[in-house]
Amino acid sequence: MSTLLEIRGIETGYGRIKILHDVTLDNASGNIGLFGPNGHGKTTLLRCVSGLLRAWHGEIRFDGQVITNLPPRRIVERGLIHVSQGNRLFPDLTIRETLRLGAFPRRARAQEAQNIERVAALFPKLRERWSQRVRTLSGGERQMVSIAVALMSEPRLLILDEPTLGLAPRIKDELCDAIKLISQAGVKLVVVEQDVEFLLDLADHLYLINHGEVAAEVRPGDSMNHEAIMEMYFGRQTSALT
Numbered sequence: 001m002s003t004l005l006e007i008r009g010i011e012t013g014y015g016r017i018k019i020l021h022d023v024t025l026d027n028a029s030g031n032i033g034l035f036g037p038n039g040h041g042k043t044t045l046l047r048c049v050s051g052l053l054r055a056w057h058g059e060i061r062f063d064g065q066v067i068t069n070l071p072p073r074r075i076v077e078r079g080l081i082h083v084s085q086g087n088r089l090f091p092d093l094t095i096r097e098t099l100r101l102g103a104f105p106r107r108a109r110a111q112e113a114q115n116i117e118r119v120a121a122l123f124p125k126l127r128e129r130w131s132q133r134v135r136t137l138s139g140g141e142r143q144m145v146s147i148a149v150a151l152m153s154e155p156r157l158l159i160l161d162e163p164t165l166g167l168a169p170r171i172k173d174e175l176c177d178a179i180k181l182i183s184q185a186g187v188k189l190v191v192v193e194q195d196v197e198f199l200l201d202l203a204d205h206l207y208l209i210n211h212g213e214v215a216a217e218v219r220p221g222d223s224m225n226h227e228a229i230m231e232m233y234f235g236r237q238t239s240a241l242t
């Protein structure tokens with residue numbers, strides 16, 4: 001598995017408050033899963049990767065090229081797309097209008113019609129509501145639109161920040177299935193998620209972020225199970241390996 005995203009020695013924060021301390025995701029091949037307690041820096045790391053927050057120190061590479069502190073638009077154009085927590089969408093646009101906004105990178109514009117068909121196949125629920133305004137959608141449907149609009153720009157790497165947060169079990173399962181299909185279609189993923197079962201299913205490389213540091217990691221090939229991950233999470237042991 002190739003390493004699409006490399007993160008080395010990242011330090012950053014807000015104002016004078018340092019949140020991340022020397023975060024390195026070493027040889028993180030395949031899909032990356034991040035988990036850990038609330039408020040310990042997972043979103044901050046994602047924002048730094050996608051250029052929304054300046055790195056104070058360290059280096060981020062995407063497909064071998066340094067992208068540290070590039071403007072977010074330049075990072076998007078390279079194929080790295082960040083779906084933020086809480087699906088920030090324009091409430092008065094319809095689903096179709098929202099999807100068309102996602103096709104703004106030059107390479108995606110020519111493929112707009114095919115990509116609309118592709119996301120419609122992935123999220124049949126959305127196709128039924130093509131002309132419905134975003135503000136009238138359920139939370140789960142909005143999350144689907146958020147991911148669908150990201151797919152319209154043909155990402156090579158998709159960052160998902162707690163995609164299943166607050167969703168009821170049935171719609172959550174639907175969303176998880178769609179995310180797995182996205183991965184099977186060749187899009188690499190970086191996912192922050194509290195549902196460790198889902199992460200174990202999806203991610204090749206898992207990192208526990210605690211107090212702004214990588215507190216533990218699970219590499220591809222390591223044997224791991226839910227119980228061991230939970231112990232790692234709650235501090236009864238430092239390794240998830242069985």
Ligand SMILES: Nc1ncnc2c1ncn2[C@@H]1O[C@H](COP(=O)(O)OP(=O)(O)OP(=O)(O)O)[C@@H](O)[C@H]1O
Nearest residue numbers: 014015019036037038039040041042043044045085
């Ligand atoms: N814009 C901001 N300005 C100041 N402090 C911030 C800002 N955003 C986040 N923080 C602080 O940074 C710390 C890490 O927050 P972050 O959102 O990265 O954590 P997280 O691990 O993603 O948590 P959660 O799982 O709840 O999303 C928190 O103490 C938070 O209060």
